[in-house]
Amino acid sequence: MHRKQSKATQERHERMLNELYKVPGNDTCADCTAKNPRWASYSLGVFLCIRCASLHRKMGTHISKVKSCSMDCWTLPEIQHMKQLGGNACVNSQINPNASSNLPIALDDDHVMEKYIRDKWERKIFASNSSSNHSTPAASQEDLVLLPTPSLSSTSSSLVSSPIPQQHVFAGRNVAEAIEPSSYNPFLSADHFQVTQTQAQPHHHHKHVISTTPFSAAALTTNPFLQQQQKLGMPFATNNPFIQHPF
Structure with a gap:
């Protein structure tokens, strides 16, 4: 009041x-x-x-x-x-x-x-x-969030550093240990292949590549299967497809 x-x-x-x-x-x-x-x-x-x-x-x-x-x-x-x-x-x-x-x-x-x-x-x-009707203006360029685009150098380095599956190429380990002939493998014969190590260009990773040089005869004497063949006078299986086309 x-x-x-x-x-x-x-x-x-x-x-x-x-x-x-x-x-x-x-x-x-x-x-x-x-x-x-x-x-x-x-x-x-x-x-x-x-x-x-x-x-x-x-x-x-x-x-x-x-x-x-x-x-x-x-x-x-x-x-x-x-x-x-x-x-x-x-x-x-x-x-x-x-x-x-x-x-x-x-x-x-x-x-x-x-x-x-x-x-x-x-x-x-x-x-x-x-x-x-007027509360949703069009987004300006300042409001847009730009995602970073990878540069060519970073993309190339990522491709080089990424692991690439490739046959007969082993990086960062002793390939002789990885594919050393096993003493119990019955398919290996006189046409064994020797593993050599080759080093690629300095700007790439170290690679170990399989060559086609045959093993020495001394290495075959450790294979019990081959020793059994020698005792029985059986010829070596030189036409073994696993030996002709390893891996």
Whole structure:
């Protein structure tokens, strides 16, 4: 409850409201565009006709606080708040920028107008629709995230350093140990192959390559299968396909 104002204070506040009323856009209702609105929602900062003012009251004071411009007492903070918000045109540009397209055709229907006013002020669906249309601007070049592209040198080095499966090439180990003739292999005969080590160019990894030089005869004497063939007087199997095409 406001304390009782003097007549001079009321007249001064009424003159201030009349000055706000002269602002372009405040001479029509902020909701239905009816002329000469003599009511106002000082919490929302807009001038209203008497019918729209009654619909604002139905929404509750937590949404809109309504007063008559001529019959109610206004305080200086309420008038200053109306002035700060800028009036009907300024408020509608934020809460309902497309007012002409959103305004219902049946303005005389109170139920239609009540739904429109609640959608506008309580649910704010017209403001959210307008903001969603402009809230996703196209991504600029500054917003794009550029992934690093590997250089040619790094790509080449990765290809050289990556393991390449290749027959008869063994890197980083003693190939003689890897493919040394086993003493129990029955398929080996006089056409054994000797393993030699060759070193590639300095800028590549060391490689061990199989050559076709036959083993010495001394190496064959350790093979028990060949020893058994010698005792039985059997010839060596020189046409063994495993020997002709090793690996």
